[in-house]
Amino acid sequence: MRNVKDVREVIPSFKAYSAGLSIGEIKERYGLNNIIKLSSNENPLGASPLVQKVVVDHADEVFRYPRVETPGLVRAIAEKVGVPASRIVAGNGSDDIIDMVIRIKCRPGKDHMLAFDPCYSMYPLQAKLCGVEYRSVPLDEDFGFSLDKLADAADENTAMVVLVTPDNPSGLSITADEIEAFASKLPPQALLVVDEAYIDFVDSYEKYSVVPRLDRMPNTCVMRTMAKAYGLAGLRLGYGIMPEWLADYTLRVRLPFSVNILAEYAGEAALKDETFYKETVRVVVEGRKYFTERLTALGCKVWPSQTNFVMFKPPMDALVLFEKLLQKGIIVRSLEGYDRPDLIRMTIGTEKENRAVVAALEELLA
Numbered sequence: 337m338r339n340v341k342d343v344r345e346v347i348p349s350f351k352a353y354s355a356g357l358s359i360g361e362i363k364e365r366y367g368l369n370n371i372i373k374l375s376s377n378e379n380p381l382g383a384s385p386l387v388q389k390v391v392v393d394h395a396d397e398v399f400r401y402p403r404v405e406t407p408g409l410v411r412a413i414a415e416k417v418g419v420p421a422s423r424i425v426a427g428n429g430s431d432d433i434i435d436m437v438i439r440i441k442c443r444p445g446k447d448h449m450l451a452f453d454p455c456y457s458m459y460p461l462q463a464k465l466c467g468v469e470y471r472s473v474p475l476d477e478d479f480g481f482s483l484d485k486l487a488d489a490a491d492e493n494t495a496m497v498v499l500v501t502p503d504n505p506s507g508l509s510i511t512a513d514e515i516e517a518f519a520s521k522l523p524p525q526a527l528l529v530v531d532e533a534y535i536d537f538v539d540s541y542e543k544y545s546v547v548p549r550l551d552r553m554p555n556t557c558v559m560r561t562m563a564k565a566y567g568l569a570g571l572r573l574g575y576g577i578m579p580e581w582l583a584d585y586t587l588r589v590r591l592p593f594s595v596n597i598l599a600e601y602a603g604e605a606a607l608k609d610e611t612f613y614k615e616t617v618r619v620v621v622e623g624r625k626y627f628t629e630r631l632t633a634l635g636c637k638v639w640p641s642q643t644n645f646v647m648f649k650p651p652m653d654a655l656v657l658f659e660k661l662l663q664k665g666i667i668v669r670s671l672e673g674y675d676r677p678d679l680i681r682m683t684i685g686t687e688k689e690n691r692a693v694v695a696a697l698e699e700l701l702a
Contacts, residue, residue, distance in 0.1 A: 346464060346465070346467070349464075350461075350464070350465075353457070353461075354673070355376065356375045356376055356667070356669055357375065357662070357667050358373075359371045359373050359667070362662060362665060362667055365662075366662070366663055366665065368665040370665055371665045371666075371667065372665060372666045372667065372685060372689045372692060372693060373667045373683075374645075374666065374667060374668050374682050374683040374684075374685050374689065374693065375667045375668055375669040375681075375682075375683060376569070376669075376683065377504070377534075377564060377643070377644055377645050377683045378563070378564075378567070378569050378683065379563075379564060379565065379566070379567035379569070379616055379644075380616070380619050380620065380623070380644075380683075380684055380685045380686050380689070381567065381612070381615065381616050381619060381686070382567055383566075383567040383568065383602075383606075384566070384567060384605065384606050384609040384612035384613075385609075385612070386605040386606070386608060386609045386612070387566075387567070387568070387602045387605045387606050387609070389605075390601045390602060390604075390605040391598050391601065391602055394597070394598060394601045395598070397597055398597060398598065400597060401593055401597075402593055402595060402596060402597040402600055403600075404592050404593060405587070406426050406595045406600050408600065408604055409426055409595065409600045409603045409604055410424045410425075410426055412603070412604045412607045412608075413426065413575055413603075413607065416607050417547055417560075417577060418547070418548070419547065419550065419577055420580075422580050422583060423550075423577055423578055423579070423580055423583055424575055424576070424577060424583065425575060425576045425578065425583050425586045425587060425590070426573070426574070426575045426595050426600075426603070427573075427574055427575065427576070427590070427594055427595065428572045428573070428574075428594045428595060428596075428599075429561065429563065429572040429573065429574045430531070430533065430559045430560060430561040430563075430574030430575070430576070431458050431462075431574070432572075432574065432590075432594055433559060433574055433575065433576040433586070434458050434459065434462060434529075434531075434559060435458075435462045435466075436586050436589060436590060437496070437527070437529065437557060437576065437578075437582070437586065438459075438462050438463060438466050438468060438496065439466055439589070440582070440585050440586060440589065441495050441496050441527050441582075442463070442466065442468040442495040442496055443468075443495065444466060444467035444468055445467065446493065447468060447469070447493050447494070447495035447496075448468065448469035448470065448471050448493055448494060448495065449463045449468055449469070449470050449471065449494075449495065449496045449497070449498065450471050450472070450473070450486065450489055450490055450494050450496070450497045450498070450526075451470070451471075451472055451473075451486075451497065451498035451499075451500075452472060452473055452474070452475050452481065452486060452498075452499070452500075452503075453472035453473065453474050453475065454475065454505070454674045454675075455472065455498060455500055456500050456504060456531060456533075459498050460472075468495075471489065473485050473486045473489050475506075479503070479506035479508055479639065479647075480508070481499075481501075481503075481508070481510050481514075483510070483514060483517075483518045486518070487518060487521040487522060490521075490522050490523055490526055491523065492523060492525070494522070494523055494525075494526045495525065495526065495527065496526065496527045496528075496529055497522055497526050497527070497528050497529070498529045498531065499515060499518075499528070499529070499530050499531065500531040500533070501515070501530065501531070501532070501544070502532075502533075502534040502535065502537070502538060502544070502641075502642040502643045504533070504534070504643065504645075504681075505645075505647050505669070505671055505674060505679070505681045506639050506641075506647050507534075507639055507640070507641025507642055507643040507645060507646060507647055508639060508640065508641075508642070509538060509544050509642040510544075511543055511544060512542075512543060512544055512545060512546045512548075512549060515528075515530060515546050516546065516549060516552070516553060519553050519555070519556060522555075524555070526555070527555055527556075527557060527582070528553070528555060528556045528557070529556075529557050529558075529559060530546050530556060530557070530558050530559070531558075531559040532545060532546075532547075532558055532559065532560055533559065533560065533561045533563075533564060534564060534642065534643040534644065535560070536564065536565035536613075536616075536617060537564075537565070537617060537620050537621065537624075537642060537643050537644050538642040539642060544642065545558075546558060547577060550577065554579060555579070556579075557576055557577070557578040557579070557582060558576065558577040558578070559574070559576055560574060560575050560576070560577065561573075561574040562574060562575075562603055562606060564644055565613060565616050565617065565644075566603075566606040566607075566613065566616075567606070567612075567616070568599070568602055568603065568606060571596070571598060571599040571602050571603075572596075572599060573595065573599045573602070573603050619684070619686065619687070620644045620684045622687075623684035623685065623686075623687065623690050624641055624643075624644070624646060624684050626687075626690055626694075627646045627682065627684065627690060627694070628640070628641070628646060630694045630697075631646065631648050631694075631697070634650075634651075634697055634698065634701045635650075635651035635701065636648040636649060636650050636651060636701075637649040644683060644684050645681050645682060645683045645684060646681070646682055646684070647671070647679055647680070647681045647682075648679070648680055648682070649678055649679050649680075650680065650701065651701065652700075652701065654670065654671075654677060654678050654679055654680050655670060655672065655677055657680065657700060657701075658670045658680060660700050661693075661696060661697075661700070664696050666692075666693055666696055668680050668681065668682045668683075669681040669682070669683075
């Protein structure tokens with residue numbers, strides 16, 4: 337007799353996603369009132385005033401189902417990125433789109449996925465859940481991208497190849513020229529997925545984004561999130577820019593109402609607020625420069641970032657520094673989970689937060 341608790345063999349091996357420490361946890365643990373959270377790569381300015389207003393204005397509609405196809409949001413995204421609306425699929429965060437594309441493109445037991453290691457955790461996790469083999473090629477010791485090695489690892493059973501660029505946790509980025517050349521070396525059946533979650537913060541959009549050249553990269557899909565530059569992490573909104581055939585299949589299998597009604601209104605409002613978007617990018621770019629200069633002066637090795645965070649190696653035990661910062665009410669991200677306990681990742685905050693963090697680091701690293 338089978339037990340109702342019997343599940344697929346792979347399921348017990350999963351561990352729940354760890355999002356890092358929360359403000360409430362640190363307040364309770366150390367009895368602190370003022371916390372600076374720079375661990376989750378959130379928008380330093382919060383959410384746009386237009387977004388906040390539209391959420392309040394439409395709060396009385398939450399009992400209604402949204403339109404399944406989210407037409408207004410899709411049109412707004414398509415106009416923003418400069419592609420036909422038929423190539424846009426919106427979802428409950430970019431994780432939603434990642435999961436669907438893996439399910440559509442990869443045949444369990446036959447195909448495999450290919451990516452660099454480390455990679456954004458949703459790719460190996462969802463591959464495992466979908467019963468798809470996940471293969472990886474290590475990044476260089478200094479987190480560089482050996483694109484030739486990755487291309488050489490692809491074969492006739494490679495259904496999907498993933499590039500996260502700008503990369504997390506390093507902040508490094510691959511140029512669009514390099515990605516286009518890489519795409520031409522892949523087997524014809526392989527879908528190239530370029531995850532551009534942090535593309536809003538690069539020094540040059542034309543240099544790093546592949547979206548303007550998708551017409552000559554027909555087997556490429558781009559993942560985007562509205563959690564970072566647009567400050568919608570809590571509303572869960574992302575989208576894919578993909579070939580029309582893939583967008584068609586994705587819309588066929590997508591769970592209905594995956595974009596909630598407030599997220600749809602908020603996404604449209606966020607895309608209209610150019611002032612907030614530009615100010616977010618300005619604060620991030622200036623804060624990134626400030627952190628890079630000050631951390632370097634304090635003896636840290638800092639990786640050149642194209643994102644809203646910096647990765648660095650301090651001149652002391654990184655885990656000890658991480659804990660001492662927590663005791664001061666400053667939450668950063670230890671990279672112990674990436675098997676790099678010697679490194680720390682730190683989100684760019686407001687100017688006031690950045691200066692407070694540097695003052696604490698000056699004291700601790702003295």
